Amino acid sequence: MTAVVVLLGLVVAVLALLVVGLLRSHAEILKRLHQLGAGLDPDEPGQPASPPPTPVTSREDFQVMPQVPSPPDREAFGGAADLVGVGPGGNESLSVRIQGVEHDTIVAFLSSGCITCQKFWDAFAKPRKLKLPSGTRLVIVTKGVDGESPSSVASLAPSTFPTVMSTQAFTDYDVPGSPYFVYVHGPSGRVRGEGTGPDWEQVSSLLSQATVDAGLTSSLEGQVVAKPDADAEREARIDRELFAAGVAPGDASLYAPDLTADEGADDGQDHAHDHGGDHTGHDHP
Amino acid sequence: MKLESHGIETDLPPGWEGRIGVRTQPTADTRAAGEVSAIGAAREVPHPIVHLANFALPEQRGDFGSGAVDLMGAEDVLVVLFEYGPECADTALFKRRGIPKNLTPSMFSSSALQRTLPGQAGCQIFFTEAGRAFCSYTVLGRQANALRVLPQANDTLSRTRIAPR
Numbered sequence: 419m420t421a422v423v424v425l426l427g428l429v430v431a432v433l434a435l436l437v438v439g440l441l442r443s444h445a446e447i448l449k450r451l452h453q454l455g456a457g458l459d460p461d462e463p464g465q466p467a468s469p470p471p472t473p474v475t476s477r478e479d480f481q482v483m484p485q486v487p488s489p490p491d492r493e494a495f496g497g498a499a500d501l502v503g504v505g506p507g508g509n510e511s512l513s514v515r516i517q518g519v520e521h522d523t524i525v526a527f528l529s530s531g532c533i534t535c536q537k538f539w540d541a542f543a544k545p546r547k548l549k550l551p552s553g554t555r556l557v558i559v560t561k562g563v564d565g566e567s568p569s570s571v572a573s574l575a576p577s578t579f580p581t582v583m584s585t586q587a588f589t590d591y592d593v594p595g596s597p598y599f600v601y602v603h604g605p606s607g608r609v610r611g612e613g614t615g616p617d618w619e620q621v622s623s624l625l626s627q628a629t630v631d632a633g634l635t636s637s638l639e640g641q642v643v644a645k646p647d648a649d650a651e652r653e654a655r656i657d658r659e660l661f662a663a664g665v666a667p668g669d670a671s672l673y674a675p676d677l678t679a680d681e682g683a684d685d686g687q688d689h690a691h692d693h694g695g696d697h698t699g700h701d702h703p
Numbered sequence: 704m705k706l707e708s709h710g711i712e713t714d715l716p717p718g719w720e721g722r723i724g725v726r727t728q729p730t731a732d733t734r735a736a737g738e739v740s741a742i743g744a745a746r747e748v749p750h751p752i753v754h755l756a757n758f759a760l761p762e763q764r765g766d767f768g769s770g771a772v773d774l775m776g777a778e779d780v781l782v783v784l785f786e787y788g789p790e791c792a793d794t795a796l797f798k799r800r801g802i803p804k805n806l807t808p809s810m811f812s813s814s815a816l817q818r819t820l821p822g823q824a825g826c827q828i829f830f831t832e833a834g835r836a837f838c839s840y841t842v843l844g845r846q847a848n849a850l851r852v853l854p855q856a857n858d859t860l861s862r863t864r865i866a867p868r
Contacts, residue, residue, distance in 0.1 A: 500704055510724030511708030518718055521759060555759055578762055662717055
């Protein structure tokens, strides 16, 4: 009888261990599922849902049509600059203001030789069919006389849009090849969109998207509470003076230097402007 | 922003753009026809023309700014430097020396405009610089704003140099 009781006790003990093990395993699974966000009610307040995993496409996986250039090897938009060069035919010296103007500008980088560019030259010869966004100026840029034939460019250049022959512009805008298009917001002088396509319809669609995005940004800016007149005037004056001094929007000098590299080396030093903010919106007495 | 061509050099202030060029010479056809065409008269020898503006210059422009003046706003200024033939230099009309760099509101009048447009005013000054004869023609988008915008035009003119041929 005693042996039976002992045996029964051992069986109960083993079963109890199994149940505890199963419960722990189940708890571990629930914990992992909770970390992944499963089983949460999105409408329930105070329950943060984890974002879905973002699909990653590497630059090597990204391919474009053979007749258009690949995107440049950089993450952000390139820079913008005013255009200076010679006119088609090489007989005229001209400058076109892109930054600090009221209108936006589409800069079309073309070549007289590439087959795809021919479609754009043809499209630009019929300005009414282009349907450019309102308040937008189209400027065509080819390489300078060192890389293009002035007479060839003159035979292609439309009479209604400025055509600037400037190799420097290709460098300034970091253009990967032609045809290539850059949309610049005039008042800020910042690039709002860039890219290319096999014809004007596709490029126009791309630029329209940039324009819509910009319009959305502007409408959101309109909801910002207005600053007092004195502040707004001071900001405008500072912007004008900076621009006149050659400091354009986005200039590196407007931002605090990255001190993480030499952190510790300057311990105890007094930094005159080391508060991490930019200086575009306020001045110091 | 520096521009240089045909012996004329300028360093444009912020907000300005410009063109320095020579209009296309009349072709053999237009010479033979003996008529005045869109690109000039027969036997005409085109000389350099400078267009400087604080607004976006259109491509279709006349020598004295027709096509551009139509687009001018109240704060806009157009400066034209039109060169004449070397035979004109130092003649009575061009006896003034040097580029005019001190334009004042009293120099401007709507009657000086090549094409009269409401609110606009112009100023025309003939001069000789470096042995070359020029006409300086300045148009204001709105005459009432002359005091405010003329310093810009004077600044631009003072940054402009003309070298001998």
